[in-house]
Amino acid sequence: MKKVLFISYLPAPGSIFVNETFRTAFGMYGEDIEPVVLLMEDSVVALGEKYSPESLGLLPIKTVHRYIDRYGTKVLAVKEDVESRKVKIGPEWNVDLISKSNLADFIHDFDLVIFM
Amino acid sequence: MMIIVKYPPTRKISREKLSLAKEGDVVVLLQDAVLYALGDSKIDDLKQKNVEIFALREDFNARGYSDDMSVVDLISYEDFIDLVVEKGEKAAG
């Protein structure tokens, strides 16, 4: 089994990469891979309870929840990035917050760390 | 773990990636990240942590810099493949 961490850091919804990170992670379940998703930097905005790209006509994030529930995908976010961007995390997210100071140790538990 | 960085020192994520390196890791700088090889506090930090750092010579030279201007070891693309084989079983990029 390979442990793969997918990290989304680019801004949302100005870019597609939070959605693409989740989509990629979900695509891993056909193999013996355990994907984990970490949101950091400006990607954490997507966790906000009032985050609504669809109000701009952009691709919604809501669809990812169905797959997170189906697969039990673990999702984490960097605590300092959530706080500095004043993100109030929506109740639909089951996210573990990780402190920046623990990130180096955390990523070393994975076989692959893929920033997107 | 091998950590591959491509963005220049001015990109925040590039600096964040370098902060994730631990003792025994190998960092490879390619594309615009070779600008770190001119000298940067991040490079000093990595050296202190006993992280091995390499920059791709061709990417460095193509940006107008001569080998003697680099504060890190320069490697060819061929060397890079050997390094990936030798040290890249666990990788972050």
Added chain:
Amino acid sequence: MKIAIQVMLHPYTNQDVDTAIRIAKEAVKKGHEAAIFLFCDSVLAINTAARPVRGDRNIPQLIKELIDMGVEVHICGICFQYRGLERDKVVEGAKLSGLPELASLIYESDRFVNLMA
């Protein structure tokens, strides 16, 4: 050893596809297997309708040369459709794939070089 490389950003606008091509070529020269997975806008790299100005490299042609050397080139199918690319313009030998193929590459390859960030 099998070395897989993933790219995400636009060819010509960024150096990534060029770096991927170079790494794949060096890997094959050293007797390794190599595969490239083109994701998001990097799928544009397989469009043979591209007409770069004289003096610039022809990326689809370089990809064709890689394929001829035995490098697997995978294209994210959804990304391809999103960008309205046409099947008959795809570099010969490049494979319309998807995330299951990416998962296989990640699982089966001995090394994975991510050039997305």
